[in-house]
Amino acid sequence: MENIHVNLGKDSYSIYVQNGLLDILGPAVRRISNTDKIAVISDDTVDRLYGNRLQTTLNNSGISSKRIVFSAGEQSKNIETLAQIYAALSDFSITRSDAIITFGGGVPGDLGGFAAATYLRGIPFIQIPTTVLAQVDSSVGGKVAIDLPSGKNLAGCFYQPKAVFIDPELVRTLPERITHDGLAEVIKYGCICNEKLFTLFEQVSGDDEINLCWQEIIKTCCEIKARIVEHDEHDTGERMLLNFGHTIGHAVEKYYGYGTYTHGEAVAIGMMLLTAQTEALGLTERGTAERIRNVLQKFHLPVMMEASEKELLKYIGHDKKKRGDDITFIILERIGKGKRFPVLGPDISTYISKGDLA
Ligand SMILES: NC(=O)c1ccc[n+]([C@@H]2O[C@H](COP(=O)([O-])OP(=O)(O)OC[C@H]3O[C@@H](n4cnc5c(N)ncnc54)[C@H](O)[C@@H]3O)[C@@H](O)[C@H]2O)c1
Ligand SMILES: [Zn+2]
Known part of the structure; x- marks a missing residue:
């Protein structure tokens, strides 16, 4: 076993x-x-x-x-x-x-x-x-x-x-939508620390092929989460990496009042919006947002939403992991390498702009 x-x-x-x-x-x-x-x-x-x-x-x-x-x-x-x-x-x-x-x-x-x-x-x-x-x-x-x-x-x-x-x-x-909801978290693991896992999703044609590899995928994800939790059992440091896509994702869930988007769908939007921006700002390797978009769309996950940045911004402040006015986003240097990125309160809107996605 x-x-x-x-x-x-x-x-x-x-x-x-x-x-x-x-x-x-x-x-x-x-x-x-x-x-x-x-x-x-x-x-x-x-x-x-x-x-x-x-x-x-x-x-x-x-x-x-x-x-x-x-x-x-x-x-x-x-x-x-x-x-x-x-x-x-x-x-x-x-x-x-x-x-x-x-x-x-x-x-x-x-x-x-x-x-x-x-x-x-x-x-x-x-x-x-x-x-x-x-x-x-x-x-x-x-x-x-x-x-x-x-x-x-x-x-x-x-x-x-x-x-x-x-x-x-x-x-x-599982109903397909609930499977894809969980898949958003798997794609997140690939983004923050395992390019090989991410590449698997680029290579497969879709759900049928993924259904053949669940055991391997789940083992890989548990291994990643176990190592992160070992270093930071009570969520004060490294575990924050798992929050990639979640600061904006939580705001999307709250804005729509839980129900329009599943958690994973909201995280997908969060990963996409943030990475499009950090790439445009030169913080993320070029081409990363495009790779994420392709994988998310392959598994019917959303990459856009209707709400404006201004509306979304109001809900960013509700995150219980936020300290004071400032916020720590998790951003990608490239696929497979996430890092913490503190942002001052007044600058937060820069990172949730729809930018060239709109
Ligand atoms: N503790 C943590 O670290 C942590 C992390 C992420 C999310 N969460 C929590 O997890 C919850 C969401 O989890 P979820 O999406 O698994 O929700 P869930 O437990 O409600 O399951 C979703 C639906 O799938 C059904 N279902 C479950 N297994 C099934 C199966 N094998 N076949 C068919 N249907 C099945 C359930 O009956 C339910 O209707 C949220 O409450 C969230 O806050 C906790
Ligand atoms: Zn999550």
Whole structure:
């Protein structure tokens, strides 16, 4: 079994990536969790598609499990669902020597992970991500959270899982738009630190070819994220690189009120707008924006939006990673080499101009 180690001292864990893993992971879960009682937190779509298969391998390894299921979607990532999960954990008499599995995309991962971090002051948990986004990004790194009425991910903490089990075959049932949404983050990894990964997307003709290489792609992305997280567990330095495309992307999501564009689509626009500008300003190797545009368009990701820079600028200030009036953008020197680039408040508009894209 492919195994990527995330070295975080006493909070170290492994990420296992293998096609078909869902049906055989029971024994490894039993060994790692060291319990015969596990609560599985999932959404109704994932539970319907894969819940029985997970429960069967757990059963076969002598683990009794309870499936705690909520309605699929971001609107469930809130304090009400969290309260229902606490009640279900209590009904199942989960103790600190038992364990929780979060099973699904980033929503069950973040919400279930936050329940695990806080119930009884912390229950060991294992992530089994099922979307591209969750397999390459949200399940690795230990950020867990719920949304509050005042904003996304506002109540949360850092809480590392005991293990992450990834079966790349599970992404085959995703709707195309959700696959492409996650792909935007993969393209981002290529942009900031792995030209070879980026080149793969330039070379393939489209989705059919990508579907043959998920296992390799996901392994590469987890390796990248694991190394970055090891150096910066609590997001104060190097982890900021992962923010490429996100400062503008978050503003796009907020401007349109979450719903018009998915997160990945907004990040695609962010990567594109920023790189077109930094290239025009001579900060980025010539031809980079064109390469990004070609890859994004191949996977039906947007490279433009209607909002004017002025409108967007109002929403840049809401980013919780921003300190004072100034901002640190992540920009590309070239494909495969991202870097931090501090910008003074009054200059921010220069970097979100649509420039020659308009
Ligand atoms: N913790 C982190 O570091 C981190 C990083 C990025 C994003 N996030 C969070 O992740 C969330 C978004 O994640 P997401 O896009 O995975 O959302 P999600 O969990 O809502 O999944 C998207 C949709 O896909 C469905 N689905 C999941 N797996 C499926 C499968 N294999 N086949 C068919 N359908 C499937 C789900 O039921 C859901 O309807 C956001 O809440 C975001 O804040 C967290
Ligand atoms: Zn993102």
